[in-house]
Structure formats: C-alpha cells, structure tokens
Amino acid sequence: MLRRLALLLALLLPALPAFGQAWPDRPVRLVVPYAAGGATDVGARVLAEALGQVLPQPVVVENRVGGAGMIAAEFVARAAPDGHTILFNNTAHAVLRVVVPNAAIDPIRQLLPTVILSEMPMVMLVANSFPAADGRAFIAAVRAAPGRYDFGSTGGGGTLGMAALLFRRTAGLEMNEIPYRGGAPATLDLAAGRIALVFDVALTAFQTAKGGQARAFAVTSPERSPAAPEVPTWREIGVDAEMLVWQALFLPAGTPAPVRAALHAAVARVQQTEAVKRKWTELGVDRVLALSPEESERYVAREVERWEALMR
Secondary structure (H helix, E strand, C coil): CHHHHHHHHHHHHHHCCHHHCCCCCCCEEEEECCCCCCHHHHHHHHHHHHHHHHCCCCEEEEECCCHHHHHHHHHHHCCCCCCCEEEEEEHHHHHHHHHCCCCCCCCCCCEEEEEEEEEEEEEEEECCCCCCCCHHHHHHHHHHCCCCCEEEECCCCCHHHHHHHHHHHHHCCCCEEEECCCHHHHHHHHHCCCCCEEEEEHHHHHHHHHCCCCEEEEECCCCCCCCCCCCCECHHHCCCCCCEEEEEEEEECCCCHHHHHHHHHHHHHHHCCHHHHHHHHHCCCCEECCCCHHHHHHHHHHHHHHHHHHHC
16 A cells, blocks of 8 residues: 555656745746836846846846836736746836736736835936926926926836826926837937926936936935935925835746745845945935835735826
C-alpha cells in the first residue's frame, strides 16, 4: 500500500501547480504602457536594474504603448498568474475604465495592485509670457477671461490632463484644452508662449523651470517638494486640492498570495538601499515606498473611486 501511494504521488506531483516553487524561475517581464524615455519608463528601468541584482532571474522592461495604457494592461491581465509578467503603471491606471469604457478587460478587477512604489507631485508650469507673477495672480487673470487661455495635455486620461482637470474644477476656471502626443511637445509650445499652462511630472517640470523655459507656480502635493522647496503648494495659492502621481506594480488576478508576497519582499529590499533611493530622488520622487499588497489594494481603490467620479 505504501509503495502504491508513493508511486501515485510521484505521478501527480509534476501536474500540481508550481506555486510552491521559488519565484522567479525564469526571466521577469516588467510591462510599461508608455514609450521609452518617459518618466514612467525611466522609473521602471531603475526598479528592473535593482531587482535584477537581488533576484535569481533578470528583469526585462517591455514597452507596450497605446490605448491610453489599456494595451499593456490587457496584455498583463491575460498573462499567466505566476508573477513573471508585471504591469508597471502610474496614477493614470485609476481612470482606465472611464477613458476606455468598452475594453475587453476590466483593468481594476483583473489586475491586482501589489506594490505602491513612489509618490511625486505634478508641477504647475506657466508660460514666461503670461502676465502673472504667481499662482494666485494666474488664477485671477484666467477667471477674469473665461475661455481665453489654453492649456496643454496629453488627453486620454494621462496625468497631465488629470492634473489640469482637477485644477480647473477646483479653481473654477474655464480654459481650452490643447491635446499633444506627449509632455515634451506641450512643454515646447509652453516655452514658445503658444499656450499658457501645462502640468508636468516633477522630473521634467523642475528641469524646465530651472532652465528658464517656464515658471513653476505650484506643486500639487500637500507639502512642498524637497526638490524645489521654493515652489508653493496648490493650497498655498488658493486651490483646495492635491494630487500625487504614484507608481505601482500590478499582477494578473489569480496570482497566488505567496508570489505576491515574494515580489513585495524583493521590492522592499531594493527600495531600502541608498542607491535606489537616490535614483528615485533624482526622478523627482518625494516618497520612496514599498507598500504591502493589502495596503496597495486599499490605496488604489481609494484613487479609483476618487478619479473615476471626477472624470465622469
């Protein structure tokens, strides 16, 4: 009887799920919804390089651009739930269902937030030619001339458009949206004085301001950014709102808890190192994080509830 039981176990074991095996057992793909060179892509490469030094397998960044981020989201959602295909996305993930309402997947239900990695502000950039010396004066000028001034955004639920929407709704401003294919061409038109306003992530926005191409009138975070402590917050210029751009890792629904825990543990390990913290800071990040899967789920749920209501 014992010999028969041993034989039966030997036959069954190869067919059992490999969830108990060490993760990862092959290269890991970190899928980014945006083109190479942007802030999200750069952040993904910082993390991939760091993880590659502590994991037994390499971590490769893969850019799958299009559909306001839905192409990458669908690719990961349909991948095997074994932790080897991971979505690296930002705050724009919270509005995917509104921006792409007829998608083949539900990115909120079919992707599990597993680690919140960072938080950074958006920066309110105003054209040098605009007749206002600070944020309060800018708001007063725009309010006095509804529909006269233009702002640039990437449309489609991107963080530039999200910040501009929240700003205009909260401040009660009527402006014209000018869509661009990316933050860089919008900033070029801002520098040329063709538009009045652009919101950009801290990484590139502070470079733009320090280079004299535009003026930084405010950050969207609740506190001033260590990267530019001279720039006031939204609330300091009279805008009763805040916005933090976060970056996070998502896994396909059904990924086992031990795999999610292993990914979180690896990320937490590298996020604690001074080298990685320094790289994040250079990207304009205010807070370097490694929230647990449970904390990350609650965090994203709050963001989805907030942003979907605003976008709708």
